[in-house]
Amino acid sequence: MKIKNICCIGAGYVGGPTMAVIAQKCPEIDITVVDINEKRIAAWNDENVDNIPIYEPGLSEIVEEARDRNLFFSTDIDAAIDKADMIFISVNTPTKTYGIGKGMAADLKYIELCARQIARVAKDDKIVVEKSTLPVRTAQALKDILDNTGNGVNYQILSNPEFLAEGTAVDDLMDPDRVLIGGDIDTSEGEEAVQALVDIYAHWVPEDRILTTNVWSSELSKLTANAFLAQRVSSINAMSELCEKTGADVNEVSIAVGMDSRIGSKFLKSSVGFGGSCFQKDILNLVYIAKSFGLNEVADYWEQVIIMNDHQKKRFASNIVKTLYNTVSGKKIAFLGWAFKKDTNDTRESAAIYVADYLLNEQAEIVIYDPKVRAEQIYADLDYLNTRTEEENRKQVKVVNSAYEACEEAHAVALLTEWDEFKELDWKKIYESMLKPAFLFDGRRLLERKTKEKIGFEFYAIGS
Numbered sequence: 001m002k003i004k005n006i007c008c009i010g011a012g013y014v015g016g017p018t019m020a021v022i023a024q025k026c027p028e029i030d031i032t033v034v035d036i037n038e039k040r041i042a043a044w045n046d047e048n049v050d051n052i053p054i055y056e057p058g059l060s061e062i063v064e065e066a067r068d069r070n071l072f073f074s075t076d077i078d079a080a081i082d083k084a085d086m087i088f089i090s091v092n093t094p095t096k097t098y099g100i101g102k103g104m105a106a107d108l109k110y111i112e113l114c115a116r117q118i119a120r121v122a123k124d125d126k127i128v129v130e131k132s133t134l135p136v137r138t139a140q141a142l143k144d145i146l147d148n149t150g151n152g153v154n155y156q157i158l159s160n161p162e163f164l165a166e167g168t169a170v171d172d173l174m175d176p177d178r179v180l181i182g183g184d185i186d187t188s189e190g191e192e193a194v195q196a197l198v199d200i201y202a203h204w205v206p207e208d209r210i211l212t213t214n215v216w217s218s219e220l221s222k223l224t225a226n227a228f229l230a231q232r233v234s235s236i237n238a239m240s241e242l243c244e245k246t247g248a249d250v251n252e253v254s255i256a257v258g259m260d261s262r263i264g265s266k267f268l269k270s271s272v273g274f275g276g277s278c279f280q281k282d283i284l285n286l287v288y289i290a291k292s293f294g295l296n297e298v299a300d301y302w303e304q305v306i307i308m309n310d311h312q313k314k315r316f317a318s319n320i321v322k323t324l325y326n327t328v329s330g331k332k333i334a335f336l337g338w339a340f341k342k343d344t345n346d347t348r349e350s351a352a353i354y355v356a357d358y359l360l361n362e363q364a365e366i367v368i369y370d371p372k373v374r375a376e377q378i379y380a381d382l383d384y385l386n387t388r389t390e391e392e393n394r395k396q397v398k399v400v401n402s403a404y405e406a407c408e409e410a411h412a413v414a415l416l417t418e419w420d421e422f423k424e425l426d427w428k429k430i431y432e433s434m435l436k437p438a439f440l441f442d443g444r445r446l447l448e449r450k451t452k453e454k455i456g457f458e459f460y461a462i463g464s
């Protein structure tokens with residue numbers, strides 16, 4: 001079966017870049033990415049390609065090449081569904097904030113709305129692809145909704161989880177470690193649907209890296225991969241606290257441990273804590289699923305990854321207060337970085353938000369600089385926590401356009417995101433503009449201790 005038209009529901013961090021790359025690699029397929037968010041679609045269509053809503057190195061060039069050739073962004077969801085042979089669902093699946101499973105389970109209302117819309121609109125057979133990260137067995141629920149419309153349309157449901165990381169989305173999509181496709185491989189229709197998706201990826205991914213499994217293995221592998229990755233960060237962060245007490249250095253420990261080929265060197269960088277839209281939500285979801293099967297030990301095991309991460313963020317913030325003579329009330333703290341990692345404008349669950357909230361509770365004044373995050377986003381992140389009024393957040397927090405401006409007359413600088421440009425700053429100039437003693441807290445192990453101490457900073461870095 002040859003796919004001619006694809007519709008992707010959800011023009012976010014996954015839907016946008018993923019479809020842009022498929023469009024570039026498969027010029028014979030027409031791809032329409034749709035969303036209910038009109039502003040987002042307008043931004044994807046912005047004449048100036050630098051204004052597309054998601055910042056990812058290399059993405060704007062690809063969008064520029066494929067847009068209006070075989071890549072389209074639209075709010076006309078019905079039309080795109082009607083035309084498509086294959087429909088990707090790439091909508092958000094946040095943690096539930098209400099009802100049963102509140103604070104843990106994945107909220108599947110957006111997924112269900114998509115399924116109902118497809119069921120209402122579709123007139124001919126469709127392959128529906130789960131691109132969003134979903135609890136294991138969600139495909140069954142999708143199938144129930146789609147099959148019960150009684151309009152004679154046949155659906156094949158595939159699971160094709162996305163493993164891209166933000167900041168490297170384009171590279172990850174161009175050269176993935178693996179592409180995972182789960183389908184109903186016991187039937188010939190299922191096999192045919194799986195093959196249709198394999199054929200798309202095979203335009204640029206070597207076939208030995210395209211893995212096909214049953215649907216449940218595919219759904220569960222995505223949650224497992226994120227849990228394992230986050231667990232590595234929590235594991236090294238747990239060691240960072242022990243390093244600080246013993247004179248060991250977490251970077252040295254990480255290199256020594258990572259050289260064991262059974263352990264591997266990647267994802268062992270100690271930090272102020274992992275952020276991002278997915279690690280926490282996906283682990284909470286895993287914990288919820290385990291509990292719902294009565295697997296309490298399994299649930300507790302994975303929950304500890306989150307507990308450790310919360311501890312790391314809190315410990316970084318409380319260390320700032322302790323070091324600044326047990327009070328930051330009325331003191332100016334400069335924040336370098338707000339995004340949850342470098343090379344992205346995404347701030348979801350960024351450690352910086354929680355460190356700021358802690359310090360604001362201690363009545364600090366915070367001045368923030370991030371090269372890619374806008375002031376409205378920073379205020380929205382703080383307001384979302386509901387810890388204080390919007391007016392108070394605006395009074396206590398300022399957002400500025402340069403690192404130097406942020407640090408001027410600050411009592412302390414906290415480095416929260418590992419942007420490369422922070423390494424190149426004129427740290428002597430920063431030191432001179434600060435109040436003394438000038439404290440520098442490196443939450444990312446980005447800066448070299450020796451040179452900063454030589455300048456005169458009181459220097460603290462995670463894990464040393």
Ligand SMILES: NC(=O)C1=CN([C@@H]2O[C@H](COP(=O)(O)OP(=O)(O)OC[C@H]3O[C@@H](n4cnc5c(N)ncnc54)[C@H](O)[C@@H]3O)[C@@H](O)[C@H]2O)C=CC1
Nearest residue numbers: 010011012013014035036037090091092093110132133162
């Ligand atoms: N952000 C990431 O790096 C990764 C995310 N994922 C998963 O991919 C999924 C999507 O994540 P993101 O792209 O980050 O989310 P996002 O929030 O950036 O984008 C989702 C989009 O779906 C739209 N949407 C929601 N309901 C809709 C509906 N009924 N009809 C049309 N549009 C609708 C929203 O308006 C939004 O623009 C999630 O399940 C996430 O766990 C997987 C791998 C990486």
Ligand SMILES: O=C(O)[C@H]1O[C@H](OP(=O)(O)OP(=O)(O)OC[C@H]2O[C@@H](n3ccc(=O)[nH]c3=O)[C@H](O)[C@@H]2O)[C@H](O)[C@@H](O)[C@@H]1O
Nearest residue numbers: 162163164165166233267268269271274275276278340341
């Ligand atoms: O499902 C998802 O959303 C994605 O989640 C992560 O990608 P992402 O969150 O974009 O970014 P990561 O590079 O994984 O970083 C996550 C957080 O962990 C932190 N981190 C990462 C690695 C490390 O060694 N130390 C560390 O503190 C980062 O600073 C960041 O805050 C996974 O890496 C992707 O494979 C997955 O597709």
